Amino acid sequence: MKETVVIIGGGIAAIEAARQLLSLGYSPLIVERSNSLGGHVAQWHRLFPDMTPAQDLVRQMISSISQAEICLGTEVASLNRLKDGYSVVLSNGRNVVCRAVLIATGFDLFDARKKEEYGYGIYNQVMTNRDLEQWFNTGNDPRVRNPKSIGFVHCVGSRDLKAGNSQCSKVCCVTAIKQAIEMKERFPAAQIYCFYMDLRLFGKKYEDFYINAQKDFDIHFIRGRVSQVDETIDGGVVVKAEDTLSGKPLKVSLDLLVLMSGMVCNAGSASIAGMIRADVDTDGFLRSKDNVYNIVESNRPGIFFAGACTGTKTVPETISEARSAALSIHNYLKG
Amino acid sequence: MIDFGFKKAKSSTVNLDEVDMRLYYAVAEIEPDIKRCMECGSCTAACTSGPFNGMSLRQVIHGLQRGTDVRPMISGCMLCGKCSMVCPRGINTRHLLLTISRIYSK
Amino acid sequence: MIYQGKQKIWADYQKEIPDDHWYYVRSCIRQNFFPGSEKMFTKITRDDLGLDMHENAHHTTCGGIAYHCDTIPQETVMTIVARQFALMTEAGYENYCCSCITSFGNYIETLESWHEFPELEARIREHLWKSCKREFNKPKYIAHTSDVIYKHRNEIAEKAKFRLVDKNTGEPLRGVEHIGCHYNKMFPSKGVGGAEYPYVLCGMIESWGGQVIDYPERRHCCGYGFRQYHIKANRGYSFANTHKKFESMEPYHPDFILTNCPGCPYFLDRWQYVTAETEGKTYGRNGCGIPVFTYEELASLVLGYDPWDIGLQMHQVAVEPFLDRIGIEYDPGAKYLGVNKKDLGRPSLPEHMVCF
Numbered sequence: 001m002k003e004t005v006v007i008i009g010g011g012i013a014a015i016e017a018a019r020q021l022l023s024l025g026y027s028p029l030i031v032e033r034s035n036s037l038g039g040h041v042a043q044w045h046r047l048f049p050d051m052t053p054a055q056d057l058v059r060q061m062i063s064s065i066s067q068a069e070i071c072l073g074t075e076v077a078s079l080n081r082l083k084d085g086y087s088v089v090l091s092n093g094r095n096v097v098c099r100a101v102l103i104a105t106g107f108d109l110f111d112a113r114k115k116e117e118y119g120y121g122i123y124n125q126v127m128t129n130r131d132l133e134q135w136f137n138t139g140n141d142p143r144v145r146n147p148k149s150i151g152f153v154h155c156v157g158s159r160d161l162k163a164g165n166s167q168c169s170k171v172c173c174v175t176a177i178k179q180a181i182e183m184k185e186r187f188p189a190a191q192i193y194c195f196y197m198d199l200r201l202f203g204k205k206y207e208d209f210y211i212n213a214q215k216d217f218d219i220h221f222i223r224g225r226v227s228q229v230d231e232t233i234d235g236g237v238v239v240k241a242e243d244t245l246s247g248k249p250l251k252v253s254l255d256l257l258v259l260m261s262g263m264v265c266n267a268g269s270a271s272i273a274g275m276i277r278a279d280v281d282t283d284g285f286l287r288s289k290d291n292v293y294n295i296v297e298s299n300r301p302g303i304f305f306a307g308a309c310t311g312t313k314t315v316p317e318t319i320s321e322a323r324s325a326a327l328s329i330h331n332y333l334k335g
Numbered sequence: 336m337i338d339f340g341f342k343k344a345k346s347s348t349v350n351l352d353e354v355d356m357r358l359y360y361a362v363a364e365i366e367p368d369i370k371r372c373m374e375c376g377s378c379t380a381a382c383t384s385g386p387f388n389g390m391s392l393r394q395v396i397h398g399l400q401r402g403t404d405v406r407p408m409i410s411g412c413m414l415c416g417k418c419s420m421v422c423p424r425g426i427n428t429r430h431l432l433l434t435i436s437r438i439y440s441k
Numbered sequence: 442m443i444y445q446g447k448q449k450i451w452a453d454y455q456k457e458i459p460d461d462h463w464y465y466v467r468s469c470i471r472q473n474f475f476p477g478s479e480k481m482f483t484k485i486t487r488d489d490l491g492l493d494m495h496e497n498a499h500h501t502t503c504g505g506i507a508y509h510c511d512t513i514p515q516e517t518v519m520t521i522v523a524r525q526f527a528l529m530t531e532a533g534y535e536n537y538c539c540s541c542i543t544s545f546g547n548y549i550e551t552l553e554s555w556h557e558f559p560e561l562e563a564r565i566r567e568h569l570w571k572s573c574k575r576e577f578n579k580p581k582y583i584a585h586t587s588d589v590i591y592k593h594r595n596e597i598a599e600k601a602k603f604r605l606v607d608k609n610t611g612e613p614l615r616g617v618e619h620i621g622c623h624y625n626k627m628f629p630s631k632g633v634g635g636a637e638y639p640y641v642l643c644g645m646i647e648s649w650g651g652q653v654i655d656y657p658e659r660r661h662c663c664g665y666g667f668r669q670y671h672i673k674a675n676r677g678y679s680f681a682n683t684h685k686k687f688e689s690m691e692p693y694h695p696d697f698i699l700t701n702c703p704g705c706p707y708f709l710d711r712w713q714y715v716t717a718e719t720e721g722k723t724y725g726r727n728g729c730g731i732p733v734f735t736y737e738e739l740a741s742l743v744l745g746y747d748p749w750d751i752g753l754q755m756h757q758v759a760v761e762p763f764l765d766r767i768g769i770e771y772d773p774g775a776k777y778l779g780v781n782k783k784d785l786g787r788p789s790l791p792e793h794m795v796c797f
Binding site: 336337339340341342343344345346 | 680684685721
Binding site for chain 1: 446
């Protein structure tokens, strides 16, 4: 009989960890709150830097775990420490006893309504990065109506102590550039502006993306954080920022404003951490045993982490971490 | 009309809706590398004349993007080419300045 | 504009406003600018709403103007504030309401500072004792007087003789609201509706039958800015700010402007005259300006008070076209008659703005 490992969460971290655990000879059990696998990535359209279709990736990943047991629409009702392992009670009434639990609860997209000055949910022509990805997928959003001018606001809810988040969400800079290019391809006549504080393009080929956006797609980068958005009489918006490179205030009217909502720790992660008294780090994400050497282990025996529950992560980072977590679980279980 | 002894202060706000970028695009047509500028300021830091007459290639490029008259600034360039040695985006800065100058003189 | 989105924010920023028993303090400048407003506040709250609104002739300035002109030490301002609280304590009140927005901000800032730095509060108590042998309790509650009118807006609507509706077309009149900066920009949670989408004045307009118009420069300061106006060399900044607001609201054709600050109605009103006389431009209908009201004036109008009894003749922008649209009757010949029909004289009329 194969040993069961409970994986809490059903995003790409959970799927990849399950795949690795299967190949290592375990029986992973995925407990996912929603009714589908793939998490945030499944809602995205294309992934930088090679414009990989997100749904192809998720589909391919899911097909690799057909042997795993998956409980969708299920939450963890309680998680209790036993002498040698954990008792996991699921919301469907099932009780699973296992020696190792992987927490892969991921992140929540920052609720852009909290930045009241940007008017998300109030002004008609303001949307988030996720809304735009969904429009790429479905082509269905009344806000996108042949825009002549589009703005992207970086760092919405990220690097924002007032919003309670000091962290950089890592992926928004390159996502904004990716989305700006995708919009320019669809609306070649549109003027597109990115409002940034710094451009944090650390990953493979990210900087190339930036140069392409400037040179081939004529995207304008304005160094200054948007401070205020208002609706204009024609139903568009007017945004204000400082053009910090000239030291002057700047305003521009836009037909569409896209807010790059950042990552915050999933609200469910803290409650699960609370059940086993795992720590929350000073940034609000779950605390790893060590932030340099041992990100996937917690300070509780048998509890492991993978993905954005411990901090903001890119897709490749999350996948690597999931593999690392599977290996750490294997090493832990074989003693 | 009455003179109240004060006048409405002029706003320094850059209104991108009204900015005329035709000159910028005319330059970019001939020298597309101008679009690659990321305003790091290496050119300005390396500039021989800038510290004495206010020349800043970064501000010239920024000014073109904001529709301001950059002629007074480029007249300070000595065309020594030092800026082209330091530009991390490989812009042919000397050629760029000559292009801007040529377009202005048309 | 998604109205439900605003409603959600308004629900997040509702503040508790006590029902009754207020200690009322006036503004330094409002009685000169719009002398009917404070008089009407006490009259409406006492006579129409039946509230206990206690006033004490010994209260002084809160020090706010000097504070914002940078001419007074902060501890002196706080000692003045402490004396005001002492007068309230001696009168046996706990709910403090002030007519001035800058005072409101000043009181809230003082209390928050004392909360964060109790040793500062102890020092101020000592200053007060040394200077005038008084002691004080901190108010249980501080409201701006617009909060009080906001709380009773529906009661006023029930008693109203007029609604903010065009009597000929039946259409609601379109109003823009302007909130004093120090009401909610410093401490958003202390203002009804928060700082980005304040509701205190919107609520009154909606309740009294009008329609609120949003426009891009809604949040912008009226331009008073204390030092900007008080020093003549700076006055161009003050004027430019007001001008910016009018340029922004112009395409929406507002019928009136509602304000809750001492300075804002004054500057929004008088700078329209300066715009007309320096640029020949007016923003209202038929060469008039856009009338600017305080919330007390608007409440008085809907309650049916005589426009000249509430001081509307002190406005630069003519209010008559607005009164005509609602159907509020007035005697044009009585406009410049004061108490006991005393002739106040007549102001000379501007060249480029239609006034009566």
